[in-house]
Amino acid sequence: MTVPGAATPFLGSTAIAGIGMTELSHASGRSVLSQAVEAGHVALDDCGLRPADVDGVVTFSLFNDSVASQALALGLGLPELTYALDLNLGGQAPCYAVMHAAMAVTCGLARTVLVYRALNGRSGTRVGSTRFAAPTSQYRYPIGLTAYPQYIALWIRRFFIETGGTDEDLAAVVGAQRAHAAKNDRAVRRDPLDLDGYRAARMVVDPLRTVDCTVEVDGACAVVVTSLDRARDLATPPAVIAGAAWSTPRGSGLDIADLHSYADWTRNCQAHLAPRLWGSAGIGPADVDVAEIYDCFSGVVLMGLEGLGLVGRGEAGGFVRSGAIGSGGRLPTNTHGGLLCEGYLHGMNTVAEAARQVQQRAGAGQVPGAETCVVTSGALMDGSALVLAADR
Amino acid sequence: MTVRSQGVIAPDVDADSGWWWEALSAGRLLLPRCDACAAWFFPPMATCPRCAGTAVRGVEAGGRGTVYSWVVVHVALDPSFAGDVPYTVVAVDLDEGPRLFGRLLGDRRPAAGAPVQAIVEVIGGTAVLGFTLV
Numbered sequence: 001m002t003v004p005g006a007a008t009p010f011l012g013s014t015a016i017a018g019i020g021m022t023e024l025s026h027a028s029g030r031s032v033l034s035q036a037v038e039a040g041h042v043a044l045d046d047c048g049l050r051p052a053d054v055d056g057v058v059t060f061s062l063f064n065d066s067v068a069s070q071a072l073a074l075g076l077g078l079p080e081l082t083y084a085l086d087l088n089l090g091g092q093a094p095c096y097a098v099m100h101a102a103m104a105v106t107c108g109l110a111r112t113v114l115v116y117r118a119l120n121g122r123s124g125t126r127v128g129s130t131r132f133a134a135p136t137s138q139y140r141y142p143i144g145l146t147a148y149p150q151y152i153a154l155w156i157r158r159f160f161i162e163t164g165g166t167d168e169d170l171a172a173v174v175g176a177q178r179a180h181a182a183k184n185d186r187a188v189r190r191d192p193l194d195l196d197g198y199r200a201a202r203m204v205v206d207p208l209r210t211v212d213c214t215v216e217v218d219g220a221c222a223v224v225v226t227s228l229d230r231a232r233d234l235a236t237p238p239a240v241i242a243g244a245a246w247s248t249p250r251g252s253g254l255d256i257a258d259l260h261s262y263a264d265w266t267r268n269c270q271a272h273l274a275p276r277l278w279g280s281a282g283i284g285p286a287d288v289d290v291a292e293i294y295d296c297f298s299g300v301v302l303m304g305l306e307g308l309g310l311v312g313r314g315e316a317g318g319f320v321r322s323g324a325i326g327s328g329g330r331l332p333t334n335t336h337g338g339l340l341c342e343g344y345l346h347g348m349n350t351v352a353e354a355a356r357q358v359q360q361r362a363g364a365g366q367v368p369g370a371e372t373c374v375v376t377s378g379a380l381m382d383g384s385a386l387v388l389a390a391d392r
Numbered sequence: 393m394t395v396r397s398q399g400v401i402a403p404d405v406d407a408d409s410g411w412w413w414e415a416l417s418a419g420r421l422l423l424p425r426c427d428a429c430a431a432w433f434f435p436p437m438a439t440c441p442r443c444a445g446t447a448v449r450g451v452e453a454g455g456r457g458t459v460y461s462w463v464v465v466h467v468a469l470d471p472s473f474a475g476d477v478p479y480t481v482v483a484v485d486l487d488e489g490p491r492l493f494g495r496l497l498g499d500r501r502p503a504a505g506a507p508v509q510a511i512v513e514v515i516g517g518t519a520v521l522g523f524t525l526v
Contacts, residue, residue, distance in 0.1 A: 203464075
């Protein structure tokens with residue numbers, strides 16, 4: 001089931017240019033709007049554009065935890081938006097939001113689109129532990145199944161049952177990402193963590209410990225999406241959007257935490273979208289130099305590696321324990337430290353890191369000569385992914 | 393390990409689920425079933441997710457199933473369950489097909505594929521689904 005690139009005309013002709021982020025903190029003391037505006041300004045300055053150049057905005061939010069595209073437009077003093085999109089999604093969204101921006105550019109609905117995520121995710125609404133109204137909450141909350149760490153832990157347990165995984169695999173993911181984060185000044189968690197340190201961490205919901213969980217933060221991240229032709233004239237090298245896919249698999253349920261209807265908890269959205277992703281990019285999993293895999297919880301990285309076909313079934317644990325995802329390994333993964341260490345901007349920051357890698361702008365965490373990067377958004381049923389490439 | 397549950401959050405019952413909760417409160421586990429294609433499913437909704445048929449009824453379920461997965465909650469992420477930790481939540485594949493969740497009651501450890509029996513607990517006036525290993 002491959003889709004030729006010709007069927008998705010924005011691939012190979014659009015790019016991420018500028019990138020902007022605020023400081024990530026536990027208590028910003030600032031409005032979400034002011035952080036969104038700062039990230040937007042930084043992203044535009046980064047590539048040498050002005051607010052007047054922006055005619056499109058795409059964003060996403062959960063539980064009204066952000067500011068609308070029109071608010072960012074006001075805050076940045078943008079002229080008329082000819083494309084605006086506010087997605088009601090969480091971690092599934094960042095790659096998908098970039099896809100929409102690229103589509104808008106290619107269809108002529110906008111020339112330059114800001115894509116952003118902004119939230120006070122620590123000092124405001126905490127997605128990881130906030131009750132939310134959804135059709136299937138009534139079947140979870142009464143019995144004490146109340147929060148994402150628990151839902152994901154159910155999947156990780158089943159993944160371990162079927163693939164033979166253990167907590168050593170989780171520790172290897174966390175340890176590798178801590179080592180990456182040590183080189184990233186933006187990261188909130190930068191201390192090294194070995195297996196003993198991992199096992200000393202408090203168990204939250206067996207099999208997940210505190211250190212397996214993302215760190216919720218306040219902050220914002222924005223990227224500029226425009227045509228490849230235009231990106232070539234800007235101050236930043238283009239991160240070419242070379243592959244893209246979304247999936248809402250059969251049985252995704254009635255809401256983002258409905259686990260009743262989706263049969264296989266060991267294969268998430270990445271397994272469903274992988275054939276179309278690779279087909280759209282015209283490459284295979286063996287061709288990528290670096291991977292940025294959505295990691296609200298450590299075990300999701302294992303599922304992502306397998307789902308994308310970067311390793312075979314049952315091989316993810318051995319792969320991460322071999323050091324393959326670390327610096328200098330076969331496939332450096334989550335080179336910013338991931339959401340586990342840099343902080344939880346719902347994966348918008350993971351897309352930013354993917355772009356930096358193929359732009360050769362990832363600083364101390366740069367994978368030498370990285371030309372192709374796969375990046376994913378989403379941990380459970382639905383989600384998205386991109387392949388980004390250097391402009392060659 | 394908690395033998396029975398203490399904390400509870402009252403469900404936000406909706407127009408599609410009222411009959412299911414009403415039955416549970418009477419100690420009965422029903423499952424939605426499509427008269428047209430004979431599919432069992434969950435959660436309750438007005439149409440069949442297999443054939444989109446509208447002849448959906450609640451039918452008595454046997455309450456037997458096997459453990460698909462489970463977690464042990466050590467940190468209560470909602471204060472309602474602060475007095476319950478540690479507690480175990482099991483995901484059970486019922487013999488009829490649908491996957492449901494409940495507290496694992498009793499002090500035995502679950503295992504993948506272990507047979508379980510559904511029971512209805514009433515906590516603070518709210519009926520909730522639980523399971524015991526058989």
